[in-house]
Amino acid sequence: MISPLSNPPLFHLGPLPVTQPVVATWGIMLLLAGGGAMLTRRLQLIPGRTQAALELIVDTVDSQIRGTMRVEPGPYRAFIGTLFVFIFVANWSSLLPGVEPPTAHLETDAALAFLVFLAVIWFGVRAGGVRGYLASFAFPSPTMIPLNFIETLTRTFSLLVRLFGNVMSGVFVIGIVLSLAGLLIPIPLMALDLLTGAVQAYIFAVLAMVFIAGAVAEAKPETPSTKASP
Amino acid sequence: MSIDWATLGLQALNVLILVWLLARFFWRPVADMIEQRRAAAQALLADAGAKDEAAKAALAEITQTRAGFAQEREALLVQAQAQAAAARTALLAAAAQEAEALRREARAAMQTEQAAAAQAWRARAGRLAVDIAARLAARLRGEAVQAAFLEFLLHEIQALPPAARQVAALEVASATEISAAAQSDITARISAALGATPRITFIIEPALIAGLELRGPHLRISNSWRADLDRIEQDLTHDG
Numbered sequence: 001m002i003s004p005l006s007n008p009p010l011f012h013l014g015p016l017p018v019t020q021p022v023v024a025t026w027g028i029m030l031l032l033a034g035g036g037a038m039l040t041r042r043l044q045l046i047p048g049r050t051q052a053a054l055e056l057i058v059d060t061v062d063s064q065i066r067g068t069m070r071v072e073p074g075p076y077r078a079f080i081g082t083l084f085v086f087i088f089v090a091n092w093s094s095l096l097p098g099v100e101p102p103t104a105h106l107e108t109d110a111a112l113a114f115l116v117f118l119a120v121i122w123f124g125v126r127a128g129g130v131r132g133y134l135a136s137f138a139f140p141s142p143t144m145i146p147l148n149f150i151e152t153l154t155r156t157f158s159l160l161v162r163l164f165g166n167v168m169s170g171v172f173v174i175g176i177v178l179s180l181a182g183l184l185i186p187i188p189l190m191a192l193d194l195l196t197g198a199v200q201a202y203i204f205a206v207l208a209m210v211f212i213a214g215a216v217a218e219a220k221p222e223t224p225s226t227k228a229s230p
Numbered sequence: 231m232s233i234d235w236a237t238l239g240l241q242a243l244n245v246l247i248l249v250w251l252l253a254r255f256f257w258r259p260v261a262d263m264i265e266q267r268r269a270a271a272q273a274l275l276a277d278a279g280a281k282d283e284a285a286k287a288a289l290a291e292i293t294q295t296r297a298g299f300a301q302e303r304e305a306l307l308v309q310a311q312a313q314a315a316a317a318r319t320a321l322l323a324a325a326a327q328e329a330e331a332l333r334r335e336a337r338a339a340m341q342t343e344q345a346a347a348a349q350a351w352r353a354r355a356g357r358l359a360v361d362i363a364a365r366l367a368a369r370l371r372g373e374a375v376q377a378a379f380l381e382f383l384l385h386e387i388q389a390l391p392p393a394a395r396q397v398a399a400l401e402v403a404s405a406t407e408i409s410a411a412a413q414s415d416i417t418a419r420i421s422a423a424l425g426a427t428p429r430i431t432f433i434i435e436p437a438l439i440a441g442l443e444l445r446g447p448h449l450r451i452s453n454s455w456r457a458d459l460d461r462i463e464q465d466l467t468h469d470g
Contacts (some may be wrong), residue, residue: 004315007234019237024243032248036256042264045270053262058260077261078253086248102241111241 007105009065023104028089028102031050036144057081068206069213075126076212079119083112084205090168091197094174095190103167113160116208120152128219136218159207166200258291316442356466360459367439367455376408379441380416385452387423389445395424395444401431405454420444 019119043051061081065073090103102108124133137148170193177186387395402416417430428446435443441454452460 007237016236016240017234018240019234022237022240022244025241029244029248029251033251033255036252040256040259043259045263045267047263047267051260054256054260055264058257058264061257061370062261074261078257079249081257082245082249082252085252086245105237107237110233111238111245114238114242115245 007107017104019107020100020106021105022160024093024099024102025090025108028086028093029097032085032089057112064206065209068209069216071213071216076123076209078210080205080212083116083208084201087112087204088198088201091201092194094171094193094197100171101167103197104171108162109160109164109167110225112163112204113156116159116211117156118154119208120211122214123212124219126141127216132219133215136215139218155207155211159204163200163204166196170196309453353466353467359466360463363459363462364439364455367459370440375440376404376412376442379453380419383442383444383451384419384423386451386453387420390449392425396426396451397428397449399429399431399446400449401433401445403433403435403438403443403445403454405434405436405440405456407434408432416442 007019007021009019010023011018039050039054047055058077058081061077061084061190062073065071065076065080069076087103090101090108092101094097094101094104103112121133124136127133128136136151139148170189174186174189174193177189400420402420407414413432416432420430421427437456439455439459441457443454443457445450
Protein backbone atom coordinates (compact mmCIF):
# COMPACT_ATOMS: atom_id res chain seq x y z
CA MET A 1 0.00 0.00 0.00
CA ILE A 2 1.23 3.39 -0.94
CA SER A 3 1.40 5.84 1.97
CA PRO A 4 -0.80 8.84 1.58
CA LEU A 5 2.15 10.90 2.72
CA SER A 6 4.30 9.66 -0.10
CA ASN A 7 5.03 12.04 -2.92
CA PRO A 8 6.04 10.18 -6.06
CA PRO A 9 7.31 12.28 -8.97
CA LEU A 10 5.00 12.60 -11.92
CA PHE A 11 7.79 13.47 -14.32
CA HIS A 12 11.25 14.98 -14.33
CA LEU A 13 12.50 18.35 -15.53
CA GLY A 14 16.11 17.47 -16.06
CA PRO A 15 17.40 16.34 -12.67
CA LEU A 16 14.36 17.79 -10.81
CA PRO A 17 11.45 15.46 -10.05
CA VAL A 18 8.10 17.18 -10.53
CA THR A 19 5.52 15.96 -8.04
CA GLN A 20 1.76 16.36 -7.83
CA PRO A 21 1.86 19.33 -5.39
CA VAL A 22 4.17 21.19 -7.77
CA VAL A 23 1.84 20.63 -10.67
CA ALA A 24 -1.16 21.65 -8.59
CA THR A 25 0.74 24.74 -7.49
CA TRP A 26 1.46 25.60 -11.07
CA GLY A 27 -2.23 25.30 -11.82
CA ILE A 28 -3.05 27.57 -8.90
CA MET A 29 -0.37 30.02 -10.03
CA LEU A 30 -1.79 30.04 -13.53
CA LEU A 31 -5.28 30.58 -12.20
CA LEU A 32 -4.35 33.39 -9.79
CA ALA A 33 -1.85 35.22 -11.98
CA GLY A 34 -3.92 34.81 -15.14
CA GLY A 35 -7.13 35.73 -13.39
CA GLY A 36 -5.50 38.69 -11.68
CA ALA A 37 -3.99 39.97 -14.91
CA MET A 38 -7.25 39.53 -16.77
CA LEU A 39 -9.40 41.15 -14.11
CA THR A 40 -7.10 44.13 -13.65
CA ARG A 41 -6.73 44.94 -17.33
CA ARG A 42 -9.40 47.63 -17.38
CA LEU A 43 -9.48 49.20 -13.96
CA GLN A 44 -11.46 52.41 -13.83
CA LEU A 45 -11.83 55.25 -11.40
CA ILE A 46 -15.52 54.44 -11.04
CA PRO A 47 -15.47 50.68 -10.38
CA GLY A 48 -17.82 48.01 -11.60
CA ARG A 49 -18.92 45.07 -9.48
CA THR A 50 -15.87 42.93 -10.27
CA GLN A 51 -13.45 45.76 -9.66
CA ALA A 52 -15.27 46.62 -6.44
CA ALA A 53 -14.85 43.00 -5.28
CA LEU A 54 -11.13 43.06 -6.14
CA GLU A 55 -10.72 46.38 -4.31
CA LEU A 56 -12.59 44.93 -1.35
CA ILE A 57 -10.04 42.09 -1.19
CA VAL A 58 -7.09 44.49 -1.36
CA ASP A 59 -8.68 46.86 1.13
CA THR A 60 -9.39 44.01 3.54
CA VAL A 61 -5.78 42.79 3.33
CA ASP A 62 -4.58 46.38 3.89
CA SER A 63 -6.82 46.87 6.89
CA GLN A 64 -5.62 43.56 8.38
CA ILE A 65 -1.99 44.61 7.91
CA ARG A 66 -2.69 48.02 9.47
CA GLY A 67 -4.56 46.47 12.38
CA THR A 68 -2.02 43.73 13.06
CA MET A 69 1.32 45.30 12.16
CA ARG A 70 0.53 49.01 12.87
CA VAL A 71 2.37 50.01 9.71
CA GLU A 72 1.45 51.16 6.23
CA PRO A 73 0.56 48.05 4.21
CA GLY A 74 2.39 48.93 0.98
CA PRO A 75 5.65 46.95 1.42
CA TYR A 76 3.92 43.91 2.96
CA ARG A 77 0.75 43.71 0.92
CA ALA A 78 2.03 41.49 -1.89
CA PHE A 79 3.69 38.92 0.37
CA ILE A 80 1.01 38.66 3.05
CA GLY A 81 -1.84 38.86 0.56
CA THR A 82 -0.32 36.28 -1.73
CA LEU A 83 0.31 33.92 1.19
CA PHE A 84 -3.32 34.13 2.22
CA VAL A 85 -4.76 33.84 -1.27
CA PHE A 86 -2.48 30.95 -2.24
CA ILE A 87 -3.08 28.94 0.92
CA PHE A 88 -6.83 29.66 0.70
CA VAL A 89 -7.09 28.55 -2.92
CA ALA A 90 -4.76 25.60 -2.30
CA ASN A 91 -6.84 24.42 0.66
CA TRP A 92 -10.05 24.77 -1.30
CA SER A 93 -8.62 23.05 -4.37
CA SER A 94 -9.66 19.80 -2.75
CA LEU A 95 -13.15 20.59 -4.03
CA LEU A 96 -11.99 19.65 -7.51
CA PRO A 97 -12.18 15.91 -8.07
CA GLY A 98 -8.78 14.28 -8.30
CA VAL A 99 -6.91 17.31 -7.02
CA GLU A 100 -5.08 17.01 -3.76
CA PRO A 101 -4.30 20.28 -2.05
CA PRO A 102 -0.59 21.19 -2.29
CA THR A 103 -0.80 22.32 1.32
CA ALA A 104 -1.65 18.74 2.33
CA HIS A 105 1.99 17.93 1.56
CA LEU A 106 4.78 18.73 3.94
CA GLU A 107 7.06 20.22 1.28
CA THR A 108 4.61 22.98 0.32
CA ASP A 109 3.94 23.95 3.93
CA ALA A 110 7.66 23.81 4.67
CA ALA A 111 8.33 26.06 1.67
CA LEU A 112 5.69 28.55 2.89
CA ALA A 113 7.09 28.51 6.44
CA PHE A 114 10.61 28.88 5.09
CA LEU A 115 9.54 31.90 3.03
CA VAL A 116 8.00 33.46 6.13
CA PHE A 117 11.26 32.81 7.97
CA LEU A 118 13.20 34.55 5.20
CA ALA A 119 10.67 37.38 5.06
CA VAL A 120 11.06 38.04 8.77
CA ILE A 121 14.80 38.39 8.26
CA TRP A 122 14.39 40.46 5.09
CA PHE A 123 11.94 42.95 6.52
CA GLY A 124 13.80 43.08 9.83
CA VAL A 125 17.09 43.89 8.11
CA ARG A 126 15.36 46.42 5.87
CA ALA A 127 13.80 48.17 8.83
CA GLY A 128 16.85 48.38 11.11
CA GLY A 129 19.80 47.08 9.18
CA VAL A 130 21.74 43.88 9.95
CA ARG A 131 22.94 45.27 13.27
CA GLY A 132 19.46 46.34 14.25
CA TYR A 133 17.97 43.03 13.30
CA LEU A 134 20.59 41.02 15.18
CA ALA A 135 20.23 43.34 18.15
CA SER A 136 16.56 42.45 18.27
CA PHE A 137 17.58 38.99 19.48
CA ALA A 138 19.01 40.60 22.62
CA PHE A 139 15.61 41.99 23.59
CA PRO A 140 14.77 42.42 26.43
CA SER A 141 18.25 41.29 27.64
CA PRO A 142 21.25 39.54 26.07
CA THR A 143 20.52 36.45 28.10
CA MET A 144 17.47 35.99 25.93
CA ILE A 145 19.51 35.59 22.73
CA PRO A 146 19.46 31.77 22.70
CA LEU A 147 15.80 31.63 23.55
CA ASN A 148 14.91 34.23 20.93
CA PHE A 149 16.93 32.34 18.33
CA ILE A 150 15.27 29.06 19.19
CA GLU A 151 11.91 30.80 19.17
CA THR A 152 12.55 32.04 15.64
CA LEU A 153 13.10 28.48 14.48
CA THR A 154 10.34 26.89 16.48
CA ARG A 155 7.66 29.37 15.46
CA THR A 156 8.58 28.70 11.85
CA PHE A 157 8.28 25.01 12.55
CA SER A 158 4.96 25.60 14.27
CA LEU A 159 3.67 27.36 11.16
CA LEU A 160 4.65 24.36 9.08
CA VAL A 161 3.17 21.79 11.41
CA ARG A 162 -0.08 23.70 12.04
CA LEU A 163 -0.93 24.15 8.39
CA PHE A 164 0.22 20.69 7.38
CA GLY A 165 -1.57 18.93 10.22
CA ASN A 166 -4.91 20.67 9.65
CA VAL A 167 -5.04 20.28 5.88
CA MET A 168 -3.55 16.81 5.74
CA SER A 169 -5.83 15.53 8.47
CA GLY A 170 -8.88 16.90 6.66
CA VAL A 171 -7.88 15.17 3.46
CA PHE A 172 -7.20 11.93 5.33
CA VAL A 173 -10.48 11.99 7.23
CA ILE A 174 -12.49 12.67 4.08
CA GLY A 175 -10.66 9.89 2.26
CA ILE A 176 -11.26 7.40 5.06
CA VAL A 177 -14.92 8.30 5.47
CA LEU A 178 -15.46 8.20 1.73
CA SER A 179 -13.95 4.73 1.55
CA LEU A 180 -16.02 3.46 4.45
CA ALA A 181 -19.42 5.21 4.24
CA GLY A 182 -20.24 6.15 0.70
CA LEU A 183 -20.70 9.02 -1.71
CA LEU A 184 -22.72 11.68 0.20
CA ILE A 185 -21.58 11.06 3.78
CA PRO A 186 -18.31 13.04 3.59
CA ILE A 187 -20.08 16.25 2.45
CA PRO A 188 -20.39 17.72 5.99
CA LEU A 189 -16.78 16.83 6.58
CA MET A 190 -15.84 18.50 3.31
CA ALA A 191 -17.68 21.63 4.39
CA LEU A 192 -15.84 21.53 7.68
CA ASP A 193 -12.62 21.04 5.72
CA LEU A 194 -13.38 24.17 3.68
CA LEU A 195 -13.93 26.15 6.87
CA THR A 196 -10.70 24.74 8.30
CA GLY A 197 -8.86 25.63 5.13
CA ALA A 198 -10.10 29.22 5.18
CA VAL A 199 -9.29 29.60 8.87
CA GLN A 200 -5.85 28.10 8.44
CA ALA A 201 -5.09 30.43 5.55
CA TYR A 202 -6.13 33.39 7.72
CA ILE A 203 -4.12 32.12 10.71
CA PHE A 204 -1.05 31.54 8.60
CA ALA A 205 -1.23 35.05 7.13
CA VAL A 206 -1.89 36.66 10.51
CA LEU A 207 1.00 34.83 12.15
CA ALA A 208 3.28 35.83 9.30
CA MET A 209 2.22 39.43 9.89
CA VAL A 210 2.85 39.12 13.61
CA PHE A 211 6.34 37.66 13.10
CA ILE A 212 7.30 40.28 10.54
CA ALA A 213 5.83 43.09 12.64
CA GLY A 214 7.80 41.89 15.66
CA ALA A 215 11.04 41.85 13.68
CA VAL A 216 10.37 45.25 12.15
CA ALA A 217 9.40 46.87 15.45
CA GLU A 218 12.36 45.44 17.37
CA ALA A 219 14.82 46.25 14.62
CA LYS A 220 13.90 49.96 14.65
CA PRO A 221 16.06 51.56 17.35
CA GLU A 222 13.74 54.50 18.04
CA THR A 223 10.54 52.51 18.06
CA PRO A 224 9.40 51.01 21.35
CA SER A 225 8.90 47.38 20.54
CA THR A 226 6.44 44.83 21.66
CA LYS A 227 7.51 41.24 21.65
CA ALA A 228 5.38 39.29 19.26
CA SER A 229 4.45 35.78 20.06
CA PRO A 230 2.68 33.21 17.99
CA MET B 231 7.93 9.96 5.96
CA SER B 232 10.65 11.97 4.33
CA ILE B 233 11.01 15.44 2.90
CA ASP B 234 11.44 15.86 -0.81
CA TRP B 235 13.87 18.73 -0.87
CA ALA B 236 13.49 19.26 -4.59
CA THR B 237 9.75 19.69 -4.22
CA LEU B 238 10.32 21.96 -1.26
CA GLY B 239 12.65 24.12 -3.31
CA LEU B 240 10.33 24.16 -6.28
CA GLN B 241 7.39 25.10 -4.12
CA ALA B 242 9.34 27.90 -2.47
CA LEU B 243 10.36 29.14 -5.89
CA ASN B 244 6.77 28.81 -7.12
CA VAL B 245 5.41 30.82 -4.22
CA LEU B 246 8.05 33.50 -4.72
CA ILE B 247 7.17 33.69 -8.38
CA LEU B 248 3.50 33.86 -7.46
CA VAL B 249 4.22 36.68 -5.03
CA TRP B 250 5.96 38.58 -7.80
CA LEU B 251 3.25 37.83 -10.37
CA LEU B 252 0.40 38.87 -8.13
CA ALA B 253 2.28 41.93 -6.98
CA ARG B 254 2.80 42.86 -10.62
CA PHE B 255 -0.65 41.99 -11.97
CA PHE B 256 -3.00 42.24 -9.03
CA TRP B 257 -1.99 43.91 -5.77
CA ARG B 258 -0.19 46.93 -7.16
CA PRO B 259 -2.69 47.86 -9.94
CA VAL B 260 -5.67 47.55 -7.61
CA ALA B 261 -3.92 49.40 -4.79
CA ASP B 262 -2.85 52.11 -7.23
CA MET B 263 -6.41 52.44 -8.45
CA ILE B 264 -7.64 52.75 -4.85
CA GLU B 265 -4.99 55.39 -4.23
CA GLN B 266 -5.97 57.23 -7.41
CA ARG B 267 -9.58 57.23 -6.29
CA ARG B 268 -8.60 58.45 -2.84
CA ALA B 269 -6.53 61.23 -4.40
CA ALA B 270 -9.36 62.12 -6.75
CA ALA B 271 -11.79 62.17 -3.84
CA GLN B 272 -9.43 64.37 -1.84
CA ALA B 273 -9.04 66.66 -4.85
CA LEU B 274 -12.81 66.78 -5.21
CA LEU B 275 -13.17 67.52 -1.50
CA ALA B 276 -10.52 70.22 -1.72
CA ASP B 277 -12.22 71.64 -4.79
CA ALA B 278 -15.57 71.45 -3.05
CA GLY B 279 -14.03 73.17 -0.03
CA ALA B 280 -12.60 75.90 -2.23
CA LYS B 281 -15.93 76.31 -3.96
CA ASP B 282 -17.63 76.37 -0.59
CA GLU B 283 -15.28 79.12 0.53
CA ALA B 284 -15.89 80.98 -2.71
CA ALA B 285 -19.63 80.56 -2.28
CA LYS B 286 -19.40 81.86 1.29
CA ALA B 287 -17.37 84.84 0.10
CA ALA B 288 -19.89 85.47 -2.67
CA LEU B 289 -22.70 85.17 -0.14
CA ALA B 290 -20.98 87.68 2.13
CA GLU B 291 -20.50 90.00 -0.81
CA ILE B 292 -24.14 89.63 -1.77
CA THR B 293 -25.17 90.29 1.82
CA GLN B 294 -23.01 93.41 1.85
CA THR B 295 -24.42 94.49 -1.49
CA ARG B 296 -27.93 93.91 -0.16
CA ALA B 297 -27.12 96.04 2.86
CA GLY B 298 -25.92 98.73 0.44
CA PHE B 299 -29.17 98.32 -1.47
CA ALA B 300 -31.13 98.83 1.74
CA GLN B 301 -29.17 101.97 2.59
CA GLU B 302 -29.60 103.25 -0.94
CA ARG B 303 -33.29 102.43 -0.76
CA GLU B 304 -33.60 104.38 2.49
CA ALA B 305 -31.78 107.34 0.94
CA LEU B 306 -33.98 107.16 -2.16
CA LEU B 307 -37.08 106.97 0.02
CA VAL B 308 -35.97 110.01 2.01
CA GLN B 309 -35.17 111.87 -1.20
CA ALA B 310 -38.48 110.85 -2.76
CA GLN B 311 -40.35 111.93 0.35
CA ALA B 312 -38.57 115.30 0.28
CA GLN B 313 -39.34 115.69 -3.40
CA ALA B 314 -42.96 114.71 -2.81
CA ALA B 315 -43.23 117.20 0.05
CA ALA B 316 -41.70 119.92 -2.13
CA ALA B 317 -43.99 119.02 -5.01
CA ARG B 318 -46.98 119.02 -2.63
CA THR B 319 -46.00 122.42 -1.31
CA ALA B 320 -45.53 123.75 -4.84
CA LEU B 321 -48.85 122.26 -5.93
CA LEU B 322 -50.60 123.74 -2.92
CA ALA B 323 -49.02 127.13 -3.60
CA ALA B 324 -49.97 126.95 -7.27
CA ALA B 325 -53.47 125.84 -6.36
CA ALA B 326 -53.75 128.67 -3.85
CA GLN B 327 -52.50 131.14 -6.45
CA GLU B 328 -54.89 129.77 -9.03
CA ALA B 329 -57.75 129.84 -6.55
CA GLU B 330 -56.85 133.43 -5.66
CA ALA B 331 -56.71 134.35 -9.34
CA LEU B 332 -60.05 132.65 -9.94
CA ARG B 333 -61.45 134.42 -6.92
CA ARG B 334 -60.14 137.74 -8.23
CA GLU B 335 -61.50 136.98 -11.69
CA ALA B 336 -64.86 136.04 -10.24
CA ARG B 337 -64.87 139.15 -8.09
CA ALA B 338 -63.94 141.29 -11.11
CA ALA B 339 -66.54 139.58 -13.25
CA MET B 340 -69.08 140.07 -10.50
CA GLN B 341 -68.08 143.68 -10.14
CA THR B 342 -68.28 144.10 -13.93
CA GLU B 343 -71.68 142.47 -13.99
CA GLN B 344 -72.75 144.58 -11.06
CA ALA B 345 -71.44 147.70 -12.83
CA ALA B 346 -73.14 146.69 -16.08
CA ALA B 347 -76.33 145.96 -14.21
CA ALA B 348 -76.04 149.26 -12.37
CA GLN B 349 -75.35 151.02 -15.67
CA ALA B 350 -78.32 149.29 -17.26
CA TRP B 351 -80.49 150.16 -14.34
CA ARG B 352 -79.14 153.69 -14.39
CA ALA B 353 -79.83 154.00 -18.12
CA ARG B 354 -83.23 152.54 -17.65
CA ALA B 355 -83.88 154.86 -14.73
CA GLY B 356 -82.53 157.77 -16.81
CA ARG B 357 -84.78 156.90 -19.67
CA LEU B 358 -87.65 156.50 -17.32
CA ALA B 359 -86.84 159.87 -15.74
CA VAL B 360 -86.55 161.48 -19.17
CA ASP B 361 -89.85 159.96 -20.21
CA ILE B 362 -91.41 161.25 -17.04
CA ALA B 363 -89.79 164.64 -17.61
CA ALA B 364 -90.87 164.62 -21.28
CA ARG B 365 -94.41 163.90 -20.28
CA LEU B 366 -94.29 166.61 -17.69
CA ALA B 367 -92.58 169.02 -20.12
CA ALA B 368 -95.18 168.27 -22.78
CA ARG B 369 -97.77 169.82 -20.53
CA LEU B 370 -95.71 173.02 -20.38
CA ARG B 371 -96.11 173.98 -24.06
CA GLY B 372 -97.27 177.57 -24.38
CA GLU B 373 -96.34 181.00 -25.35
CA ALA B 374 -94.39 181.65 -22.19
CA VAL B 375 -92.29 178.58 -22.69
CA GLN B 376 -91.83 179.48 -26.35
CA ALA B 377 -90.71 182.99 -25.39
CA ALA B 378 -88.28 181.61 -22.83
CA PHE B 379 -86.76 179.27 -25.35
CA LEU B 380 -86.50 182.14 -27.83
CA GLU B 381 -84.62 184.16 -25.25
CA PHE B 382 -82.32 181.25 -24.61
CA LEU B 383 -81.74 180.93 -28.38
CA LEU B 384 -80.90 184.55 -28.81
CA HIS B 385 -78.54 184.37 -25.88
CA GLU B 386 -76.77 181.44 -27.50
CA ILE B 387 -76.55 183.27 -30.84
CA GLN B 388 -74.96 186.21 -29.17
CA ALA B 389 -72.45 183.90 -27.54
CA LEU B 390 -71.37 182.72 -31.02
CA PRO B 391 -68.22 184.19 -32.56
CA PRO B 392 -68.90 186.77 -35.30
CA ALA B 393 -67.64 184.53 -38.09
CA ALA B 394 -70.11 181.86 -37.13
CA ARG B 395 -72.98 184.19 -37.37
CA GLN B 396 -72.44 184.86 -41.06
CA VAL B 397 -74.76 182.28 -42.64
CA ALA B 398 -76.95 182.54 -45.70
CA ALA B 399 -79.76 180.26 -44.72
CA LEU B 400 -81.00 178.89 -41.47
CA GLU B 401 -83.66 176.49 -40.38
CA VAL B 402 -85.66 176.95 -37.23
CA ALA B 403 -87.29 173.80 -35.81
CA SER B 404 -90.10 173.90 -33.33
CA ALA B 405 -92.29 171.26 -31.65
CA THR B 406 -95.53 172.94 -32.58
CA GLU B 407 -96.60 175.10 -35.40
CA ILE B 408 -95.68 178.78 -35.04
CA SER B 409 -97.95 181.39 -36.30
CA ALA B 410 -96.87 183.68 -39.11
CA ALA B 411 -96.68 186.68 -36.86
CA ALA B 412 -94.59 184.80 -34.41
CA GLN B 413 -92.44 183.59 -37.24
CA SER B 414 -91.85 187.16 -38.40
CA ASP B 415 -91.00 188.21 -34.86
CA ILE B 416 -88.65 185.32 -34.41
CA THR B 417 -86.98 185.98 -37.77
CA ALA B 418 -86.48 189.58 -36.92
CA ARG B 419 -85.03 188.90 -33.54
CA ILE B 420 -82.71 186.17 -34.83
CA SER B 421 -81.50 188.38 -37.63
CA ALA B 422 -80.84 191.11 -35.12
CA ALA B 423 -78.92 188.75 -32.90
CA LEU B 424 -76.88 187.50 -35.82
CA GLY B 425 -76.30 190.90 -37.21
CA ALA B 426 -77.30 189.57 -40.61
CA THR B 427 -80.38 188.74 -42.59
CA PRO B 428 -80.22 185.07 -43.52
CA ARG B 429 -83.08 183.28 -45.14
CA ILE B 430 -84.92 181.47 -42.38
CA THR B 431 -87.37 178.63 -42.82
CA PHE B 432 -89.51 177.02 -40.09
CA ILE B 433 -90.08 173.33 -39.68
CA ILE B 434 -92.09 171.37 -37.15
CA GLU B 435 -90.55 168.52 -35.13
CA PRO B 436 -92.85 167.25 -32.39
CA ALA B 437 -90.01 165.28 -30.93
CA LEU B 438 -88.55 168.49 -29.60
CA ILE B 439 -91.47 168.61 -27.07
CA ALA B 440 -90.95 172.35 -26.73
CA GLY B 441 -88.34 174.89 -27.75
CA LEU B 442 -86.59 176.29 -30.84
CA GLU B 443 -83.55 174.84 -32.53
CA LEU B 444 -81.44 176.71 -35.05
CA ARG B 445 -79.69 174.75 -37.78
CA GLY B 446 -77.43 175.87 -40.54
CA PRO B 447 -74.73 174.47 -42.79
CA HIS B 448 -72.10 175.05 -40.13
CA LEU B 449 -74.23 175.94 -37.23
CA ARG B 450 -76.51 174.11 -34.88
CA ILE B 451 -77.97 175.36 -31.66
CA SER B 452 -79.99 172.76 -29.76
CA ASN B 453 -82.45 174.61 -27.67
CA SER B 454 -85.39 172.40 -26.79
CA TRP B 455 -86.74 170.13 -24.09
CA ARG B 456 -85.60 167.24 -26.18
CA ALA B 457 -82.01 168.48 -26.32
CA ASP B 458 -82.06 169.22 -22.62
CA LEU B 459 -83.52 165.83 -21.80
CA ASP B 460 -80.96 164.19 -24.07
CA ARG B 461 -78.17 165.92 -22.21
CA ILE B 462 -79.72 164.96 -18.89
CA GLU B 463 -80.11 161.38 -19.97
CA GLN B 464 -76.58 161.33 -21.21
CA ASP B 465 -75.38 162.73 -17.95
CA LEU B 466 -77.49 160.21 -16.01
CA THR B 467 -76.39 157.24 -18.06
CA HIS B 468 -72.74 158.18 -17.99
CA ASP B 469 -72.74 159.19 -14.41
CA GLY B 470 -70.67 156.97 -12.21
